[in-house]
Structure formats: C-alpha cells, structure tokens
Amino acid sequence: MTSPATCLNPSQSQADDNRYWDPKWQLFTIKVSPGDYFVTRENLAITTILGSCISACIRDPATGIGGMNHFMLPDGDQQGDHSRPLRYGMFAMEKLINELMKLGCQRQDMEIKICGGGDMMGGSTNIGDQNIDFIQQYLATDGLPLAASDLGGNKARRIAYFPATGKLLIRKLDTRGNLGLAQQEQRYRVDVHHQLDASDAQLFLKD
Numbered sequence: 001m002t003s004p005a006t007c008l009n010p011s012q013s014q015a016d017d018n019r020y021w022d023p024k025w026q027l028f029t030i031k032v033s034p035g036d037y038f039v040t041r042e043n044l045a046i047t048t049i050l051g052s053c054i055s056a057c058i059r060d061p062a063t064g065i066g067g068m069n070h071f072m073l074p075d076g077d078q079q080g081d082h083s084r085p086l087r088y089g090m091f092a093m094e095k096l097i098n099e100l101m102k103l104g105c106q107r108q109d110m111e112i113k114i115c116g117g118g119d120m121m122g123g124s125t126n127i128g129d130q131n132i133d134f135i136q137q138y139l140a141t142d143g144l145p146l147a148a149s150d151l152g153g154n155k156a157r158r159i160a161y162f163p164a165t166g167k168l169l170i171r172k173l174d175t176r177g178n179l180g181l182a183q184q185e186q187r188y189r190v191d192v193h194h195q196l197d198a199s200d201a202q203l204f205l206k207d
Helices: 012-017 083-102 127-142 175-195 198-204
Strands: 019-022 027-031 037-040 045-050 054-060 065-069 111-116 146-151 157-162 167-172
Touching (some): 045 065, 054 127, 054 157, 065 083, 111 127, 111 167
Parallel strands (some): 027 045
Antiparallel strands (some): 019 027, 045 157, 054 065
C-alpha cells in the first residue's frame, strides 16, 4: 500500500496499480499517465513517457517532497474561446503545486524541471511548441524559477524523476515508436477537449 502522504490523481487504487518495484534503482516506482499527477514525501521514482506532452517535475529541496504531472493543452474552442486550453494547462499546474503545498512544500522554495513538447508528427501545427510556450509563460508569469529543461526536438522521451534527490533521467526514444505515441496523445488531447464545457469553468480558477 502507498503512504497516506502520497497522492495520485484520480484514485488511490490507480496509485496501487501503477506502483512497482524497480530492481535497477532499488526503489518503488510510480508510472504517471497522461492527465495524471503524483506527489509524495517518500523516496520513490516517478516515471512517464512524453511525446508532445509536458511533465513538470517539482520538489522542495529542503524536505524532499516532490511530484510530477503529465499534461497537454487540449484543442482550442472552435467557436473562438482560445483561453480554454490555457485554463486547462493552468489547472494541471496548479493542481500539482497545490497538492505539493498540502504536504508541506513551500512555493518559494520549489525546484522545477520541465520536459517534453516534442514534434511527433512533423506537421505544420506543432502541438509540442504550443505546450512549450504555455509552460514557459506560466512559470514566468507566476515568478517560478526554472532549474532545468529538456524541451522540443522530434523524439519521444522516457523520464524518471527522483523527488528525494531532484535527479531527473531522460532517455530519447527510437523514432520508430513515435507514431503510436503521437496517436495516443492525439486521442488524449481530443478527449480532454470534449470534457471541457461550461460546467467545468470553476475548476480552472486559481485557489
């Protein structure tokens, strides 16, 4: 069972399902899926695979409390409300930060590393660039310093984050697997777009 100090969206049962022992690191490891986040004060590894999506890896170096999210901006509103994707990105970031603060992480002490935003399809509309623009602007607007980043390019990334130490491992993946990942991410992006409607507006307000 996971510690009560550990939090995964959307459910504790999913946290248990995504937790496994990794003999390479000699640590329990949590896999974060698109649209999810995970925070902990335990000595764990957190992993995910990114194509066009972004992951923010954040911790408080003084306490070792940290976590990771995995998100992508949804499609813009076809009727002109282009702020909806940005509100979703803000919600994804604020949810992670707020959960970290609940565990005792101090906002002013946060060490932030960001990854992802690859160009998976090579088309004229680069979703990865949109995600990169968002996360960079978000951090600048909120005055949150960036410790490290690995963004863009045309390869997917497998990342492993260790909140207790702040170590972030990044492995670029063979381009032959990019198409399948890009299709998965596009389905996720469309699903998020359909989930956003007027009734969700209150979710995107900052606490």
